[in-house]
Amino acid sequence: MSSDLIKLIGERIRTLRKEKEYTQEYLSEKSGIHVTYISDIERGERNISMETLEKVIIALEIRPVEVFRFEGIEGIEERANKQELIEALNSLLAGRKIEEVKLVLRLAKEVLGTYDKLK
Template identity: 50%
Template sequence: MGERIRSLRKQKGLTQEALSEKADIHYSYISGIENADRNISLETLEKIINALDVVPLEIFQFHELDFSGVQADKKVALDALSSLLAERNTEEVLTILRVSKEIIKAIDSPDTGKPKS
């Protein structure tokens, strides 16, 4: 959640201080949320959503995060993947699942990444 808030804040050209003023939240709390040092209540999340002037759904679109050059943890990456798949229909999700299984099989292959026949 913190990464997504940071991303949206930067897209809006806001500093942590500017967002904290708009949301009526202390700037150190915004920093704590963005750095995953603090949990966020629904009330605070609502204040941040309003301050960012986004629709609530947008805050949960984790697949919009930019992972290039960033050391993301597994949970953040899984949240992004889940968010991306949530927008697809069942047939598309099943196709992606089948392809993913083949990719994992290739990665796990002892023959330097070549899929087993």
């Protein structure tokens, strides 16, 4: 039976892989980890070593901290400080394509510009 942490890490790896639009097969090739092992990691059925985790992180081209961002942003607005909110935004945008990030930036500028005019 796997621990909650192993399951969370596996789910997070699956989410990050899908955000990159990688298949398990592609992540397997890129990381040098067998596809069955990738599948087991994502389902929380394998106790992933630090060495294997590092291979996955490198293959996904992410910062190590991204694997440990478990908390969704649902409800974070009610209980977070400014830095946590900024980190939540960063987490939302980290796996997105550059065009999507640019769109969000333009929208944020427009919303903030409108907000500033209303003050």
